[in-house]
Amino acid sequence: MDVLSTDDVRLAVHDLGGDGPPFLLCHATGFCGPAYEPLAAELAGAFHVWAIDFRGHGDSTAPAGDRFHWDGMTDDLLAAVDALGSTPIDVFGHSLGGGVAMLAEHRRPGTLRTAYLFEPIVIPALEGPRPEGPQFMSIAARRRRPSFPTKAEALYRYASRPPLDELRTSALYAYVEHGFADGPDGGVVLKCLPEHEALTFEADGKPTLDTV
Numbered sequence: 001m002d003v004l005s006t007d008d009v010r011l012a013v014h015d016l017g018g019d020g021p022p023f024l025l026c027h028a029t030g031f032c033g034p035a036y037e038p039l040a041a042e043l044a045g046a047f048h049v050w051a052i053d054f055r056g057h058g059d060s061t062a063p064a065g066d067r068f069h070w071d072g073m074t075d076d077l078l079a080a081v082d083a084l085g086s087t088p089i090d091v092f093g094h095s096l097g098g099g100v101a102m103l104a105e106h107r108r109p110g111t112l113r114t115a116y117l118f119e120p121i122v123i124p125a126l127e128g129p130r131p132e133g134p135q136f137m138s139i140a141a142r143r144r145r146p147s148f149p150t151k152a153e154a155l156y157r158y159a160s161r162p163p164l165d166e167l168r169t170s171a172l173y174a175y176v177e178h179g180f181a182d183g184p185d186g187g188v189v190l191k192c193l194p195e196h197e198a199l200t201f202e203a204d205g206k207p208t209l210d211t212v
Helices: 033-043 070-084 096-107 136-142 151-159 169-179 194-202
Strands: 002-004 010-018 022-026 048-053 089-094 112-118 180-182 188-190
Touching: 002 070, 010 033, 010 070, 022 033, 022 070, 022 096, 033 048, 033 089, 033 169, 048 070, 070 096, 089 096, 096 112, 136 194, 151 169, 169 180
Parallel strands: 022 048, 022 089, 089 112
Antiparallel strands: 002 010, 010 048, 180 188
């Protein structure tokens, strides 16, 4: 399902199957919704599972002006919830997805019925300006290898080194299967460009301990 968001973003909201009320999966930075297919399979007996691709991730388009501000991510999540037509809704949020879920509930109380948040991004409320310059997560993102000759080679590389080697085999396979697109030269390329992943880490608007 395609859903329009702010900043000229066209979101991909994936139907991962199941029966019951809608349940929305919200991915981590650099990932995509269908990477959570193994989790969706566990939930499918009780819920109709959907998964969002946030702006610049997966099959969603990048925002105009590279606006990866977390207010825009919140726009994305609320647009997906509105498109599913079920409020309040149950969600799972991983890292970025968990932080954005809290921002969505803060902006529009009553959006979430339940939320399971794994390592949600919540930062301290600092007085004064935040440190300038790239942080270690964005530096690592920009160093990420953007392409491989085949998905099989990407899978082998990720399975042999941290941090993705800690994933279950089925989850790692789903990430590689859905997180890469065919490249112009016959190989495969990351759908979430390393620069877009870095900009997401660097963007302002993350939830803080005094606001959630």
